[in-house]
Amino acid sequence: MKLVFIWSLWSVIAVALPTHYASTDNVTIGDTITYAIELPEWAHDFSVQPTFNGLALVDQSINHRPTATVHEFRLQVVALKDVLIPTLSINTINGVAPTTLSPIFFYVRSVLSPTANALNDIAPLVGMFYINGLLVAIGLVVIGLGVILFLIWKKTPRHREVATQTISPKERATSDLQALSKRLTNDPQQIKQAYFDLTEILCRFLTDVTGLNVLDATTAEMQRMIQPSTVVSKKQVSTIIQACKAMDVVKFTQEPDLTLANIQSTVQVVRQIVDEVSP
Numbered sequence: 001m002k003l004v005f006i007w008s009l010w011s012v013i014a015v016a017l018p019t020h021y022a023s024t025d026n027v028t029i030g031d032t033i034t035y036a037i038e039l040p041e042w043a044h045d046f047s048v049q050p051t052f053n054g055l056a057l058v059d060q061s062i063n064h065r066p067t068a069t070v071h072e073f074r075l076q077v078v079a080l081k082d083v084l085i086p087t088l089s090i091n092t093i094n095g096v097a098p099t100t101l102s103p104i105f106f107y108v109r110s111v112l113s114p115t116a117n118a119l120n121d122i123a124p125l126v127g128m129f130y131i132n133g134l135l136v137a138i139g140l141v142v143i144g145l146g147v148i149l150f151l152i153w154k155k156t157p158r159h160r161e162v163a164t165q166t167i168s169p170k171e172r173a174t175s176d177l178q179a180l181s182k183r184l185t186n187d188p189q190q191i192k193q194a195y196f197d198l199t200e201i202l203c204r205f206l207t208d209v210t211g212l213n214v215l216d217a218t219t220a221e222m223q224r225m226i227q228p229s230t231v232v233s234k235k236q237v238s239t240i241i242q243a244c245k246a247m248d249v250v251k252f253t254q255e256p257d258l259t260l261a262n263i264q265s266t267v268q269v270v271r272q273i274v275d276e277v278s279p
Contacts, residue, residue, distance in 0.1 A: 054079030169208035170278035
């Protein structure tokens with residue numbers, strides 16, 4: 001009987017799914033809350049990189065339990081609206097299907113009292129039907145001087161006109177890629193940071209081109225978002241996701257291959273994506 005009980009308990013643990021939760025969803029500006037991501041034993045090595053909208057990260061820790069690993073984050077509310085923790089995708093591990101954790105929304109209470117927003121009548125500073133002749137004269141003089149100065153300015157020739165130029169998504173991405181390439185060195189830490197910068201350049205470009213906010217999305221979420229897009233072809237989507245997954249491997253593994261040749265090759269792949277996707 002004991003063996004059956006142990007086997008049943010182990011089966012429950014084996015199929016346990018990741019979950020996340022917050023200490024409260026009713027907050028006020030400045031409040032500190034605790035957000036936790038609980039990963040079962042089969043997903044304890046998963047790299048947790050959640051995104052916080054309207055919340056500032058104060059502290060974080062990892063709590064190892066016998067059957068789960070809990071990533072805890074202390075967050076502070078810094079926005080009045082759009083305060084949420086977006087969806088979080090857990091990729092396939094050990095044959096278990098991918099898991100997408102639902103977003104967590106927060107209700108932000110006003111720090112004002114219920115009557116603080118009421119509009120009260122304000123007594124006029126002077127009588128509404130009283131006209132001060134001196135103030136009228138001063139006002140007319142000021143208006144007259146303003147008109148004269150405006151006419152003088154209009155007649156004064158200007159040496160050049162400053163034209164406002166709109167930079168296209170391709171131009172912006174190309175400029176950022178060139179700047180990134182120029183600052184690359186053989187320093188492993190600098191190379192690893194370059195992979196994060198390169199991912200941001202690509203995601204900002206895709207956001208500008210498709211109109212979809214992929215800057216705050218994981219690679220799995222990005223694939224689901226841009227797959228139906230008419231701006232990016234199926235072949236281009238496949239190339240983009242392959243490039244993002246390759247960069248994720250370098251960013252989130254403990255011993256990545258941080259060589260100058262590899263990062264330069266990845267920059268070239270992103271540059272090719274920008275050229276092909278640009279209208």
